[in-house]
Structures are given as C-alpha cells and as structure tokens.
Amino acid sequence: MNIQKLIYKNSYDGKGMNTIPIQLKILDNNENRMYLIHKALKQQLKNNRKRNAHSKTRSEVRGGGKKPWKQKGTGRARAGSNRSPLWRGGGVIFGPKNKQYKSKINKKEKRLAINTALANKFANTVVIKEILPNITIPSTKIAIAEIKKYGIQIEENKKYLIIVHQKTKMLHLSLRNIRNIELIEAHSINILCLLKTDIIIMTKDALKLIK
Template sequence: MVDCVVKNWQGEEVGQASLELRVAREESAAHIVHRALVRQMTNARRGTASTKTRAEVRGGGRKPWRQKGTGRARAGSIRSPLWKGGGVIFGPKPKDYNIKMNRKERRLALRTALNSRAEDLLVVENFAEQLPRPKTKELVQAIERWGVEPGAKVLLILREFTDNVYLSARNISTLKLMKAESLNIYDLLLADKIVITSEALAKIQEVYSDQ
C-alpha cells in the first residue's frame, strides 16, 4: 500500500490518499519490469528499414565486357555489390520486432513499476476549475508549489483531459500528460516526479486492480 498526502492548487495539504495494488514479489520484481520495458521499447520499432539486393536494383542485365582479353577484372553485372550503384550485401529488410507478453504479466509489471515510484508520487486535487482559460504560467507555478523542482521531468496523470488543462500543459517541454487508463512502463520510469489527481488515483485503483 502506498500512502500519499493530497495537496490543493495552492500546495497546501488537505488530506490523505492511498493506492493499494498487488505487485510482484521482491525477487522477481526487477525482472518482470525489465521485460515489460524491453517489450514496449522493442514494439515501438517500425521495422521498415529496407535495402535492395543485386537482384532488386535496376539495370545490370548485360555483361559489361567479355570475360577474357581486356586486362580488366572479370565482371558479370554493373549492379554487383562491389560497384557503385550496385546492390547491398546483407542489408536490412522489413522485420517485425514485436515481443509478446501475457496481459496479466504486463499489468503486474505496470503495478510494480508504479508502486516502486512511491517516493516520487504526488497526489493533488482536481484542478481543472482553477484554469478557466489556458495559462501555461499558472500551471508551471502550481507544479512548483506541489514540490516539483524546476526542470524536473513530470508525468501528470489525469482522469480526463479538459481543453484548458491540455492547452496549458502542451508547451511545457518537461511535462507529459497521460490518462489514468493509459499508463505505460516507459513513462512511469522516465519521469522524475509523478503527479496524479485524486480522481485519476481512484481510476488507477479501479482499472489496474488484479481482480
């Protein structure tokens, strides 16, 4: 169980919140989180890199010169890999890099990763009403009031995106917005601080419960 202090828009403590998720055993936690991270990063590869072999490049159907008597090295095609404009030897071809991982394992790894970031977890009240219009400066100041150092990478997890919150956050290079039901291992581990609204915390408890 993770116990957190809930802060309001001004950065004042206004309550307590807890997150109780089933996580992996200590001896296997690092392994399963690592597997899930490798899977996500590998599956992000498009695998579309492609080169042409000597059979696929254009031209080279005619032998450039006769086999003997010219004093030059024998050649059968101007599209040999040894020639400029020729084919590529052992070059990349389209490939599927996807790695499979059971759904239960993925969710267990996600819960374990989130639980491991307990010290960097900040819970705040829903602040959508505090931004009646898009204002990046006000959101930056609020994040600092919550205890995040300037320049730190922040993952802000919300129940739903409102237009004003999205427009206020999109120009902050060190801030990433994410919905509670769309968490992923990479962003959870990359962030220096994770800020979650109370509503998003309840949604995480609901969505990622092991029931």
Template sequence: MTTDIQIQYDVLSKEGLASHLKLINLRISESKSMYIVHRALVEQLHKKRQGNANCKTRSEVRGGGRKPWKQKGTGRARAGSIRSPLWKGGGVIFGPKTKEYTKKLNKKEKQLAIRNILYNKRKQTVIVNDSYFQSNQPNTKLILKNINDLKINQSEKILIILPKKDVNIYLSTRNLKNVELIQANQINLISIIRSKHLVITEKALDIIQKVYNE
C-alpha cells in the first residue's frame, strides 16, 4: 500500500542561503520500504554481472577422436581420449559456463524503490538553484567552493543530480573522487545508497517527480 508524502525543501542560492521553498510529492510504501529497495538493488547488481566465465567440457575440446594407445600390453594406464579431464589440455569437470544473470523487476516497482530511498535520504538532501554549479568554463576550484558553501564534507561521497548533461560541470568534477554526477532521468539505487549527500537542482527535482512518481 502506498502513501502520498509531501516534502518541503529550502532552495539554496549561490551564497548557500535559503532563497525560497520547494515542495515535492512522493508516493512511497511505508510497510514494504526496505523490501522493495532490496529487490531493486539486487536487480541492478545482477545486471552488472558479466557471467562470461566459460570452461570447455570434454565434449567441446578439440581432438581426441582416436584412442591414444591400445588397451593392454603397454604397461601404461588405460586411456580412451586425450580430451579426458585427467589429461593436460583436456576438458574441465564442473567448470563455470556462460550464464546470464537477470532478475525480474517491474518498472513501477523500480520507481517505487527510488522514491522510497529518496524519502529515506531526505535529511541528507540539499536543493540548490539551477545556476548554482553553472560556469562558462571548467573550474574545479569553483565546484569545491560551492560544495563548501553547502557545509558538506568533501571527504564524503556526494551525488549531484542535474536536469541534463553539462560538459563544464563534468570536466570540473571528474578529478574529484568523492563527487558523482548523474542526470535526473537516469538515477539509480547504487549511486544514491552509497552517497552520503545528495545535491539536486530545482529542475532536476521537477524531473524526478515527473519521471519516478507515476
């Protein structure tokens, strides 16, 4: 069962001061909050697995059609094929085979999981003006100053959510190991969970409410 929750944020200006209020409505599940988040997290982790480890069995190894030597009279152990797992270059017993790791998750379940985790992280979320990080050219020092103005510890993981790609902001933050950029319509659970602080622009917040609040 879902519940409509309204969250009120202070929108911070360039100086890190509250300029006005911003409201967001989220439809969350209070009874199965962590259950649905766990399901969505497992599904995303499954997608990251390659599953391309593969060993050949004795039926797949090339050669070995002829018996290496006769059955009796040589003094050596019996051998029927050079493809035997006992031989060097032979097949592998119980080795890994190519596998596709998939987990079924409905679109609405994934959206609900993202809404739940955003609600749980509301106290670590900061909403800033759309022009807060904008710059005419790449400037890492400016980004660090903006983060300091928000009273955020730079040694902790920070996720900045933007409405769309911005080359200057990307070039300004790519050398900052604790800062991650992401578009509002492409957010994922792993990025949100491992981040200590969420910094979201006003337009990005509107996109989140529109895309994930169906």
C-alpha cells in the first residue's frame, strides 16, 4: 500500500489560486486499483437493484373465507376456498416476489476504492471555502454565478459533482434544475458518483471530513 500526496487546487475568494496537500491511501499496483474500483462499483449497483414483480399467494388474495360447498354429497371435487391456485382469480403458487439484492464488500476495500477514484480525479478537483452560504431564496442563476466565480464554466457535455459538508434546503433547490450537476454530502460520497463525474467541486469543510 502506498500513501500518495495529492495537491488540490484551491480558490477561496475567486482572486487567487492556492494549493492544499492531502494524503490518500491507494494501492501501488494499477491493476489491483482497477479491480478494487470494479468490485466496489458492482457492489453498489447490485445493492441499488430491486425486483418489483410480486404475485399474491392464496393467503394474500382477498376473499375465500367461506367453503364453496360442503365436503361430501355434491358429486364435485372437494374445495376449501375459492382462492385456491386451482381456481380462476386464486393465488399463484410459484410466482415472482419482491426481492432486494445484496452484495458485501469490506470497509477497507470500499475506502481504498473511493480513495483511488478521488486520486484519479484530483487534477479536475477544485476546493472552495463554501458555496451559497447566505442565500435566503432558491436561485439557479445565483448558484451558476457562484460556481463561475471560481473559474469553472458549466458545460452541457460535462458532469459536475459538488461535495458539501451539509446539504441545505436552499442549496438543493438552487442546483436541482441543473441536470448535469449532482449535489451530495461528504459522508454520502460513493464510487458511482465519482466515476461518472468530470469535475469535482468540494468545500473546505467537506475536504476536512474526507481527510
């Protein structure tokens, strides 16, 4: 395991660019890094998968409380419920059920994968002091102007990830209309959002939490 010292570009007030050193633990072997990222991505995608198809068994179908006819003497086959799988409108014997898919990955492996993904994106990461701290009404226009203040131009063909220490309602409402910008909190950072983004905008407090 190698500790690589990364230099993040930093712009606190939009006037000058400084640098912030941050240490992240990543694997030495590039092949092992890709394997770990792939493993973490598979685990996240599998845990997000759900099977919504659901059929009712005879105990879940409504009705069927009364015995259709008496047990003997009618000449017909005995029947205890009109919700039997043999009857029309009855339950299903081996139908599909709701299912939550689960996959496990070790905590250290997951952290290493996230560190590696961050290390791969550090050249396109900008650390800022804060974003829209005093906004009182949601405004997409003000949010875009705030991002441009740090020398970042919003392009339609690129995806942006904004990582904050704590997500506020006004910040969420201001950025939700921009479809190529994703806003997450630092403790919710995951491998999928890091892989699909082109530029990362991170606040100073979020960086402290990640470190």
